[in-house]
Structures are given as structure tokens and as C-alpha cells.
Amino acid sequence: MTTHRAFRWPSLLTESGRGIAFGGDYNPDQWPEETLDEDIRLMGEAGVNVVSLAIFSWDKIEPVEGAFTFEWLDHVIDRLGRAGIAVDLASATAAAPLWLYESHPEVLPVDRYGHTVNAGSRQSWQPTSPVFKEYALRLCRRLAEHYKDNPYVTAWHMGNEYGWNNRYDYSDNALAAFRTWCEAKYGTIDALNEAWGTAFWSQHVNSFDEVLLPRHMGGDAMVNPSQQLDYERFGNDMLLDFYKAERDAIEQICPDKPFTTNFMVSTDQCVMNYAKWADEVDFVSNDHYFHEGESHLDELACSDALMDSLALGKPWYVMEHSTSAVQWKPLNTRKRAGELMRDSLAHVAMGADAICFFQWRQSKSGAEAFHSAMLPHAGADSKVFRGVCELGKALKTLSDAGLQGTELERAGTAILFSAESEWATRSETLPSMKLNHWHDVRDWYRGFLDAGLRADVVPLAYDWTGYKTIVLPTVLSLSDEDVLRIADFAKAGGTVIVGYAAGLIDEHFHIGLGGYPGAGNGLLRDMLGIRSEEFNILGEEAEGEPSEISLSNGLTTRLWQNDVTSVAADTTVLASYAGESAADWELERTPAITSRPYGNGTAIYVGCDLNRHDIAQLLKALGSRWQELSAQPTESGQTPTYPTTDPRILHTIRRSADGSTRFDFYLNRSNQPVAVNGIEGEPIIAYRCEADTTGYTLNRNAILIAKASC
Structure with missing residues (x-):
């Protein structure tokens, strides 16, 4: 367990400093000076009270090396502040100026094929480059010195979406840093060889100087999954170290204002191990963009449930979302009438105390010109801007009612999420390459909603002992310590639901022996009271073969079935494989879902994949006890009541x-x-x-x- 920095929330420029923050990214350097007057007038009309400023303005602040120009930024901040609009000031390092790349092309990242990643987009720099860090920290210190006493700057916005373009760097600087990281992690080369299983394919290394990055190896060659998993951890840590270096450079000069950086959590992306990043910010913030289609609201709530956990239940910040369509997806759907308001207030319903968009004024040029904004190309006389103004009034109503600072009530169930399991499910060495841990979390979350219940989403590394039930959906990687915590939770009276692909490997990507799931030296398997020998994998690629298998309780599995060959005497089989397809795959009457008492609690095994509708049916079939598990007692001892259990x-x-x-x-x-x-x-x-x-x-x-x- 690690310790979060102390929670600090940025003040607004209201008399009390309180209220729900409302605004967005503001890029006045893209527009002529006279636009500023109109922007401030319309911000006032919309109720905007905060903007994020200078996120991509390095070349405007330092147009040539060593020549800093703050006058334009001073003017903008002063005008905003006098209008009652607070500034979340960026470190401006997300996109470096072209003169830096011309002078120092060695800072550019390298892809896995050895190609230099060219400048011209965002984050075209190596997190491990000492040259780039020198320039970036110099900018941070100059900004801090200049704005440390500015009353209108109420928070620091470090970088922007760290890892968006440089999550994976294969440069020589990265190689040297990876070797140092591995030595710090393992201590001895023997320990690394054991962790990476280098006896396979003659991969033994004699010293840390022989450690390699998992670069492209030609053809369809498969990367050592243990090495790849460590490389994922390394990439996360290198960017986190860079963030902390920027934060610390500013904090040494300006310690009195809170720090954040915007995460990227949606169930289509969760780039970093944000359970570690959340320890290093004063308040948690996120960029969330809706998923098109019928899952729109559910996906938002699932992502927000994780954000609320990362914030340790404290209010958190929506740093970016969209008023309507974006421009970077294969399908860029617009929002329907009411969704601008509904989505924004849904974030508030899930614990957010700040609702901001990318961006204030829609760009007329550049890569994001067709990304929707608060003030669209059509101008103030538009449905979108009227919706923005309507939202501003609603947030003011909630502020006046005293909502700001209240906290989201927990559910009784925690669905556990692990960034490391998400990384592991991307490996091309698994029984199926269709696994997706984060999507499985989403399906279980939606299954609970479909059953008229609520669940939280909590990082595996966090403390979830206060819940009544935990769910492990495709938590592929479990260490011995993880399994011991899970077993202790059940012994103490909790209910544990273990999914079909949970606990197959440990933190080094080693398989637990003796049957599946083997994590914890067989403790997970013993807790469940089952033993599986093989995986039955289905797919449309196998022409003429059954593509789904029925269960005796009416549910259906379509991807993965564990061949459970033995169960403990006190294990109850809740459902088995049944029907013609099960017989064809020699699985008929094989246990699919089981339950076993363990200590004072219960261990439930779901040995096959289920879609969200089948998950809901399973939860309903488990009985009325789930109504109790859906409500978490408050500190006063009162169990909250939910007037409706209507799944809609x-x-x-x-x-x-x-x-x-x-x-x-x-x-x-x-x-x-x-x-x-x-x-x-x-x-x-x-x-x-x-x-x-x-x-x-x-x-x-x-x-x-x-x-x-x-």
C-alpha cells in the first residue's frame, strides 16, 4: 500500500472560493487579440469560472531558445481573473517548440522498429532524455517564478495526457534507463533471469548490461511476456518520474497551489497504472470521451467509478470531455439532444466537482479543428452553446445547494481492476488474444446495473476490505500477496467472485502449476474448491465448429470455457455445460459455475465468459442476498436505501x-x-x-x- 499526497482542491475566485468548477481548455494564442473580449463576455454568459491555460503554448512562451515572453500570458490571465475566471496553469511541456527539435533531434522517441518518431505532433520526446528534461524543467521553473504570487492562478496542470504519444520509447536513452530500472527492481541478474524465465529460447543474460528492450524481432516473433510486462511497468514509471520532476521543480518555488495532471480513463483506454499516479497528485483529474452506441452512459459511469476510487472517495475533476463529436475516432458520432447536460451531470453524480471540456472555442485550423467545443464554429447562436449555458446554470444551482465537497456513497461490491492485468491480456502468448480485462470489468459493471444493483470499480492494489463482495473479472495476474489478501477477505466473511481467466499467472507472468487457476501456489484454486486442466477456446475462425455453448441455467458462453475436472466435497455446482455443443466439445455436465464456503465467507467461480446480460441473470439467480450486498453501510451505521431497483x-x-x-x-x-x-x-x-x-x-x-x- 502506498500513501497519497494530501488532498488539496483548487479554489475558485468566488467570495468563498467554493463552487463546482466549470470551463475548459482555453487557447487564446490561436486567435487574434480582439477575440479575447468576446471570449470573456461569452464565458460570463455561460457561467464559466475556470479555464486550463497554456497547455500547448511552449513556443509562444519561449519562441526562441532562452527568450521568455510572458507579457501576452500576463494579459490573458489578468483579464480572466478580473472577470472572476480562475486559471489552471499548465507547465506547457506537452508539445515542445520546433526549434528544440532542430537543435536537439536526439530527444525524439524511437519506435520498436528503430524508426525515429518525428516532431510535429504532441509529446514527441523521450521521457528518459536528459536533454529534454533540462529544457522542460527550465520552463517549469520560469513559469513558477513568474506566477507563484498570481492570485488568479489557483492550480498547476502538469503536462497533458502523459503517454499519449510516447508511452513506448525504444531509444538508447530508454535502453539505459530500462537496465537501471531492472537492476533496481531485481538487485541481481540471477533474480531477473528467474523472473523472466530466460531459460526458454536461450535468453539468459549475464549482466544488466545485456538486458534488451522488447524491440521488433522480425516476422511474427513473440516477445518474452515477462520481459514485456516489465517494459510496460518501466514505461509507466519513466513518465511518472518525468511528471514528478516537473511537479517538484514548480513546487520548490510555488508550494501553495495544488497540482494535478489529466489521466485518460475510459473503458477504451487506460494508458497508465493510474493507481500509482493518483498517489502523486493533490487532486485527481480525468479526460473522458464517451463511447458511441448503446453503452454510452454505462461506460461513462464505469470509468467514473474507477476515478472515484482513485480519488479515494474525494471529489475529482473532469478536465476534458466533449460537448458533442470528436474527430479522432473511426466513427465520430455527435451527441443527441440532452446528452451534453446528461453526460456532464452524470460525472457529477459519480463524484466529480469540476466539469470542463476540450475546448472553449473550436479551432479553425489544426488537427483538432473538427473536435466539438463549448463555442462551436457556428458561434453563440447555436444549439451547442445554448446547451453549454444551460449546463452552467444547472451547475450554479448545484453549487448554491451545497453539493460541492460532498462525496459519492460507496456500493457494497468492488469490481477489481488491475492495470498490470490489462497489460498482460494484450500479450500474444495467451490461449486467446481476445481477452480484455478492462472490457470485462465494464461488462460486469453493466451486469450489476442490469440486475438493478450498483458496484464500484477499485484498483486491485487499493484497500477493498470494507466491501462485502469483490469481483475479479479477467484479473489475469495475481501475486502470492494478492491471493492471500483475497483469501483473507473471504475468510473474514466476504463474498469473492473469481472470473474464468483470473489468477492464471503471477506478477512475473509465470504459470501456477497443479491446475488452473494456479495463482498463490494453488491457494486461489483451493479457496474455490475446483481444479481445471484445460481451456476450451471458441471462435468464428473455426469454421464448422460450435461457436457457443449453453449452460444448464440457461446462460451462454462464447469465448472461453475451463475444463473443470474435479471439485471439493463442499463445493456446489451452480451450473454446468449442457446441450449439443457442450457434448461436441466433451464438456457436457462439466461444472461451469460453482460456489464454496470458505471461512466465514463464500468463493464463487465463474469458469467461462459471460456477456453483460448473462452476468445480470446470474446475479439475479444468486438471490435476494445481492440486494443486501448492493448497499454499503455509512459511517453512522445506517444502510442507505435506494427507492428504485429498476435496472433502467x-x-x-x-x-x-x-x-x-x-x-x-x-x-x-x-x-x-x-x-x-x-x-x-x-x-x-x-x-x-x-x-x-x-x-x-x-x-x-x-x-x-x-x-x-x-
């Missing part, structure tokens, strides 16, 4: 620290009207809702927020 409604509660006030959020997950009755407290926002004598009808993209005194 996402219901969350935020509560004040003293427990005297609660805010209930109700969001319609469906595209049809849904009635909600039994609302506690006084509705303060009823967006796209219709009131009647018994309650409210929530239309598509609706959100209802009620405040109650406890």
Missing part, C-alpha cells in the same frame, strides 16, 4: 461529510420514458423530466437530482 435507472447518492445532507441522482439508462417514485427530499434539478402525483417520469437522457436533510 442509475441511482447514486452523494452525502455531506457530517451525514446531514444527501443528494440523490437518478439517470435514465434507457431510450424510453421511465417512472421513478418514492423520491426522498426536494428535487432541485429535473432535466427532461415530467412530474405527476406519484413521482416523476424520466424521458430519454433525463436526470433528476433531489436534496434531502438526514
